[in-house]
Amino acid sequence: MVSANDFIPTHYSHSIENGNFSWSSPSNIALVKYWGKKESQIPANPSVSFTLNNCKTITKLAFAKKINTGNFSFNLLFEGKPKEDFKPKIQKFLERIEIYLPFLKDYHFTINTENTFPHSSGIASSASGMAALAMNLMSLEKALNPEMTEDYFYQKASFLARLGSGSACRSIKGKVVVWGNHKNIQGSSELFGVEFPNAIHENFKNFQDTILLVDKGTKQVSSSLGHNLMNGHPFAERRFEQAHENLDKLISIFESGNLEEFITIVESEALTLHAMMMTSIPYFILMKPNTLEIINAIWKFRNETKIPVCFTLDAGANVHVLYPQNVKVNVLQFIKDELVGYCQNGQYICDEIGMGSIDN
Template identity: 50%
Template structure:
């Protein structure tokens, strides 16, 4: 987007400094899986997610002005240790955004970051890390452009985040966030995310998300690779059509507050995502035996208790349990008594 391009040459900024930003992970209700070939991070269907409290990345971006222009200079530290394996992806991200943030060429950078949850395990760590980094970059731009408007700040942060990790663009905003053009969602587009613009029933504004960590290890196949397997997937077109239809259904569900329809829809979306993963070429499986055990326990408990607890998964083995805050006490008690044995750890969070 040319309107995001910035080419100011003389800066009124301290030559050395740092900025710090925190950004949440998010859990998609309608899943983004598959992107246009030969285009950078453009989704093939619209998606919507909740941003999550207590599940976040905090990033400190230190900068020092160069005496002369050289290649991009970036060091990356994760949880206090230099992480050279992260550097190529960060460099690729910086190169992608240089046209929109040309001032980055004039600084050396040190990135120090940590998560409150395991990275690369299917809890959208790239979403929170890239969005927090994009927010840091925009904070530097704010120092350079005093007239930067708040709306533009977040819109461009979302735009930049997308170029690092598609779902990262949704982590810029709290609450329900939409990314990807959908004919029934005003303002939705493929270049950046927007806060969900329509009426939401109060029941969906106070949802709990309890995350069951089934497997803490980094995934053998990362989401960025998995997206590529959709390019020649025999069921891809049907999947994109189904996802957009589910988004249309969700608009009505969110308005009227139908928890049962909400739960059935997000579970269907999660299982559809994993069905696409299992039927791609090459095919693979992110679910673990305890993922299946938890899913069956959720179904049984829901029938017996009549409680409104529903699961969803992103691209990994770990499970998110979503339920209204009004039912938190009894459901949380059941989670610790019946599901704890299937998990490495449990993270209690809320949908922001």
């Protein structure tokens, strides 16, 4: 079994003075939700997600050796402009990962990052952002240690990304990614995400995700605060058990291609996530009236047409509409006819399952 100590390097065989890398990493949408965590970004329950393709963060990392190696040194640009309010999160991330990347204080970094989707609006921007940064830092470590294997590279990138944002470990590699120990998923780990190792039916290949932007504003409650509310939550332990049970069910659903059972699990998970927030102390309602209007419209459309379309939600008001590629024309027409009016400024994003991070 892999431990955190396996990611602490003993030496580097090469040196490098300066250079730059660029990676894009996608967001992901959890089907079984991770909600609640222990120390060091360890999940309280396992989760599984679809990796997205179009909603991504593009991060360029420039680095140069410096003389004073006593402190972390970096500039942070978001969409080409300085972003001071992001810096504390990056500083904390670097502090967490220094033991695993001991060269960090040897360089001055310029981090230039941009999203293809609205930041802090219920699409996992921290996941894609931390994943992209982790990939860049791993590229630098690989330059220092060219003998590194590809498997180790991606596994450690996922491990590091997790220390920045838990769900970021699911944005590194693979179409369907599991994070957290689960007895029936070989290789699953609390430390990093792994590609779902079991069979996946054709029904789930090229699955579509149209994200309806109900509210593009900053989230009412941060994910970190939300996770902490599971500590002492009256329903927490049963929720963690339920996540294991639902992941077990998805193993057979992915193999059989049963879309009806898939819909039941995915929608139940979304509503359970929000139920946990509504029953915590303090409590939050992150859905907006238009979120509920969209959910009811999807249920009505599915009942009338028998088209296998469903919704899921992250910790926000936006709605992810999930459906197989072979019903794309019908579902997009339904979205244009009936759901766009519930979106802020009529905006939505068409996405689909992707492969993970890409070296630019």
